[in-house]
Amino acid sequence: MNIKHTRHSKLFNIHITVLVVTSIMLFGTLGWSQDRSDEKIEQRQEQVSKESLSFRLKWLVYSSFAPHFFALEEGFFDQQNLKVEIQPGGPGLDPIKLVVTGLDLVGLASYDQILVAREKGIPVVAIAEDTTKSGVGFMSLRASGIKDPKDFVGRKVGVMLGTDKGTIYEALMNKQNIDRSKVQEIPIGFNLEFLFNGTVEVFPAFITNQPIIARNKGFEVDIIDPYEYGVRPGGNVYFTSEISLKEKRETLKRFLIAELRGIIQSQKMDDEKVVSLVMKHNPKLDKKSEIEIWKATKRILLQPDPERVGIMDHETWERTGEMARKYGLLKKDPDIGGSHDNSLVNEIHDSGALR
Numbered sequence: 001m002n003i004k005h006t007r008h009s010k011l012f013n014i015h016i017t018v019l020v021v022t023s024i025m026l027f028g029t030l031g032w033s034q035d036r037s038d039e040k041i042e043q044r045q046e047q048v049s050k051e052s053l054s055f056r057l058k059w060l061v062y063s064s065f066a067p068h069f070f071a072l073e074e075g076f077f078d079q080q081n082l083k084v085e086i087q088p089g090g091p092g093l094d095p096i097k098l099v100v101t102g103l104d105l106v107g108l109a110s111y112d113q114i115l116v117a118r119e120k121g122i123p124v125v126a127i128a129e130d131t132t133k134s135g136v137g138f139m140s141l142r143a144s145g146i147k148d149p150k151d152f153v154g155r156k157v158g159v160m161l162g163t164d165k166g167t168i169y170e171a172l173m174n175k176q177n178i179d180r181s182k183v184q185e186i187p188i189g190f191n192l193e194f195l196f197n198g199t200v201e202v203f204p205a206f207i208t209n210q211p212i213i214a215r216n217k218g219f220e221v222d223i224i225d226p227y228e229y230g231v232r233p234g235g236n237v238y239f240t241s242e243i244s245l246k247e248k249r250e251t252l253k254r255f256l257i258a259e260l261r262g263i264i265q266s267q268k269m270d271d272e273k274v275v276s277l278v279m280k281h282n283p284k285l286d287k288k289s290e291i292e293i294w295k296a297t298k299r300i301l302l303q304p305d306p307e308r309v310g311i312m313d314h315e316t317w318e319r320t321g322e323m324a325r326k327y328g329l330l331k332k333d334p335d336i337g338g339s340h341d342n343s344l345v346n347e348i349h350d351s352g353a354l355r
Helices: 003-049 063-073 095-100 111-119 164-175 210-216 242-247 249-266 271-279 287-300 314-326 343-351
Strands: 051-056 082-087 106-110 124-129 136-141 156-159 184-187 203-206 221-224 236-241
Touching: 051 095, 051 249, 063 082, 063 249, 063 271, 063 287, 082 249, 095 106, 095 111, 095 124, 095 236, 106 111, 106 124, 111 124, 111 164, 111 236, 111 314, 124 242, 124 249, 124 343, 136 164, 136 210, 156 164, 156 203, 164 203, 164 314, 203 210, 210 221, 210 287, 236 242, 236 249, 242 249, 249 343, 271 287
Parallel strands: 051 082, 051 106, 156 184
Antiparallel strands: 106 236, 124 236, 136 203, 136 221
């Protein structure tokens, strides 16, 4: 046997093996790096291609608006290739003006606010329902013994005439055949101190949060819900401008898919988790109170039926419009047909996108 030749063959084979292994490692690394680069490029392209829009709440950030933040934090907007900025409302921030001027694409407003805006010639249109009822009620200190609208007679009742709260008060008095001349009506603002300090004995309140605030301050209260007495105006709606509905229809449809999923899914989730998502956007909130507010919001305001979520009933528009016209919030018969458009919500339900 040629020992020298055998040694050279072994050395040659070793060199070949090392070369092959090195090549595999090199090309594998390059391939992995290429995959990672492609992934990063895709991520950047996805971020660039997401469509941005601004959505204006009706009031400051708190847990009655939880479904919107749930949709945001759970990635429902991302799934629709949208980058949504949820903007707070509040004093001096009118969602209708902000949407009409183009600063926001979508806003929240009440049924009657949309009707009033259209009467003024403002071209807004409601595209889906957010909450099923107004949430306006009347709150009294338990010690007063006021538990029924008929108990208002001879008592000091806070009124906010010219607002939706004023309209609901007038409708309730009429429905109960109460002589308002026998009620001490006192014009007030939104501060609960009017009730706490005795300026009024009845306060027009939002029943999903203000009774909770009162109780947390040590005041036991009773609530009169007009809904139980047949006064049933609509709640809040999503709205946009007429031109945006024409020009950004598909964007609005994707937005509503995410939002309506937020309404449905947030009601199924753990209450503490939902509130924690809201508090990421307003850390100053009291968690214990917000959990109570969220539970009340689910129970009182949100549509529990996934097959009905987002759909605006024509009867609710007619009922709200009739009330607003009768008690002076509207000066003429409202434009019910032009005020709302269910077509996007109907398309969403028909497509099965919420299942």
